[in-house]
Amino acid sequence: MRMLPISLCSPGMKLGKRIFSAEGVVLLAEGVELTASLIRRLDDKGIHYLYIDDPRTEGIEAPQLLSDETQRAALGTIRSVFRDLVDAPGKRHTGMYPYVGRSVRQVMHLVMDDLQRNRDAMIMLSNLLTVDHYLYMHSLNVCVYTTLLGMAYGYGTEELTTLGMGALLHDVGKTQISTDVLLKPDGLSDAEYEEMQRHAERGYYLLKDEPNIPLVAAHCAFQHHERLNGTGYPRRLTGDQIHPYAKWIGIVDSYDAMTSYRIYKNAMLPHQAVETLYAGSGTLYDTAMLKYFRDKVAIYPIGIxxxxxxxxxxxxxxxxxxxxxxxxxxxxxxxxxxxxxxxxxxxxxxxxxxxxxxxxxxxxxx
Structure with a gap:
C-alpha cells in the first residue's frame, strides 16, 4: 500500500487501511472502493491522507502499534471521560467521577502490553485514521508516542503508567474551554488566546484530587506547555522547575500538533516538524530528550x-x-x-x- 494526500486520490482506488469514528468504530473497511462523494466527505471530516492499495507497492505495510481492540478501548475511554467533563463543568467536585482513574489505568495497561511486544517500533504518522474529533486522536497519539519514548529511555512499569496517564489526559482541560474558541477556524484574539491557555491550569484542577490518578499526572496537564527558558505557560517555569514527564509530553504534544491537520493550518511532514522542534533545542526543549525523540521518529513514514x-x-x-x-x-x-x-x-x-x-x-x- 502507499500513503497519498486525499487531493491525489481518485474514484476507483481502494482503501488500504480502515477508517475509524472517534468512538473507535470502523466506518470504512479495507478494500472499499472510493467514489468522488466518499473522497469529498472524508476530506470534509478531516481525513487528509489515505492508505491506498497499489499493486506496485504490494507487501508494503505500515506497522500498527496498537491492536484494534486497544484502539477501540482507548478511544472509547477518552470519549467517555472527556464528554462527561464537558457535560458537567460547573458541577465538578472531588470524587464525582471515581471511575476516571480506574478506566485510564486500564487503558494504559492495554497500551503498554501492545507496545511491549514491539519495543523497537518507531514513532510514525498516526495510521489510525479517525474522523470527527481531533482532541481524542491527539490525546491517544501523545500517550502512545510518549510511552514508547519512556520505554526507550528505560522507565519502569509504574513510571510508564504514570507518564502514560499524564500524556493521555494532558489536554483534559480543553473540555472546559468554549467550543467557539477551541474550534475557531482562524486566528484567536488576545482574550481568546488567554482563554485557550487556561486549559493547562484547568486540567490540573480537574485531575489533582481524582482517585487513582497520580498527582504527577495532574502536573503533566499543568506543565506540558512550560518551556525551558520560561516562555511557556501558565506559570513561566524554567529548567528543572518543569517535571521531566511534562518535558517529554511537551515535545510529543508539539510534534503531533504540527503533523496533524487542523481547521486553521495544514499539517507538516515528520522531517519538517523535527526540524522545527530542533530550532528550540536548549531553549524551549531539553536537548538530550530531543535526541531520544529524533532517534525514535520515522522521519519518512512507511508508504510515503x-x-x-x-x-x-x-x-x-x-x-x-x-x-x-x-x-x-x-x-x-x-x-x-x-x-x-x-x-x-x-x-x-x-x-x-x-x-x-x-x-x-x-x-x-x-
Missing part, C-alpha cells in the same frame, strides 16, 4: 512517496531504525519519471550517494 537525488521516485517500504533518515525505498520510476517494469528495492543506508530530495505525501503538499 519520495523523490530521490537520482531523479527516480519511490515509496518508503521500511525504516532503518539505526539510521531513520535513510530508509529502504521501493523505486517505481526511472530518472525520466517513467514507470519501471520491475520496481526494485534501494537501501539508502548503503547507497550513501543517493538522497531524498522531495516528499509528497501529506496535506502540506496540497
Amino acid at each position: 512517496t519520495v523523490k530521490l537525488s537520482s531523479g527516480q521516485t519511490g515509496v518508503v517500504m521500511d525504516i532503518n531504525s539505526a539510521c531513520a533518515h535513510r530508509p529502504i525505498v521501493r523505486v517505481l520510476t526511472d530518472e525520466a519519471g517513467q514507470d519501471l517494469k520491475t520496481p526494485y528495492e534501494l537501501d539508502l543506508s548503503k547507497q550513501l550517494s543517493v538522497m531524498i530530495t522531495q516528499v509528497d505525501a501529506g496535506p502540506s503538499e496540497r
Whole structure:
C-alpha cells in the first residue's frame, strides 16, 4: 500500500487501511472502493491522507502499534471521560467521577502490553485514521508516542503508567474551554488566546484530587506547555522547575500538533516538524530528550512517496531504525519519471550517494 494526500486520490482506488469514528468504530473497511462523494466527505471530516492499495507497492505495510481492540478501548475511554467533563463543568467536585482513574489505568495497561511486544517500533504518522474529533486522536497519539519514548529511555512499569496517564489526559482541560474558541477556524484574539491557555491550569484542577490518578499526572496537564527558558505557560517555569514527564509530553504534544491537520493550518511532514522542534533545542526543549525523540521518529513514514537525488521516485517500504533518515525505498520510476517494469528495492543506508530530495505525501503538499 502507499500513503497519498486525499487531493491525489481518485474514484476507483481502494482503501488500504480502515477508517475509524472517534468512538473507535470502523466506518470504512479495507478494500472499499472510493467514489468522488466518499473522497469529498472524508476530506470534509478531516481525513487528509489515505492508505491506498497499489499493486506496485504490494507487501508494503505500515506497522500498527496498537491492536484494534486497544484502539477501540482507548478511544472509547477518552470519549467517555472527556464528554462527561464537558457535560458537567460547573458541577465538578472531588470524587464525582471515581471511575476516571480506574478506566485510564486500564487503558494504559492495554497500551503498554501492545507496545511491549514491539519495543523497537518507531514513532510514525498516526495510521489510525479517525474522523470527527481531533482532541481524542491527539490525546491517544501523545500517550502512545510518549510511552514508547519512556520505554526507550528505560522507565519502569509504574513510571510508564504514570507518564502514560499524564500524556493521555494532558489536554483534559480543553473540555472546559468554549467550543467557539477551541474550534475557531482562524486566528484567536488576545482574550481568546488567554482563554485557550487556561486549559493547562484547568486540567490540573480537574485531575489533582481524582482517585487513582497520580498527582504527577495532574502536573503533566499543568506543565506540558512550560518551556525551558520560561516562555511557556501558565506559570513561566524554567529548567528543572518543569517535571521531566511534562518535558517529554511537551515535545510529543508539539510534534503531533504540527503533523496533524487542523481547521486553521495544514499539517507538516515528520522531517519538517523535527526540524522545527530542533530550532528550540536548549531553549524551549531539553536537548538530550530531543535526541531520544529524533532517534525514535520515522522521519519518512512507511508508504510515503519520495523523490530521490537520482531523479527516480519511490515509496518508503521500511525504516532503518539505526539510521531513520535513510530508509529502504521501493523505486517505481526511472530518472525520466517513467514507470519501471520491475520496481526494485534501494537501501539508502548503503547507497550513501543517493538522497531524498522531495516528499509528497501529506496535506502540506496540497
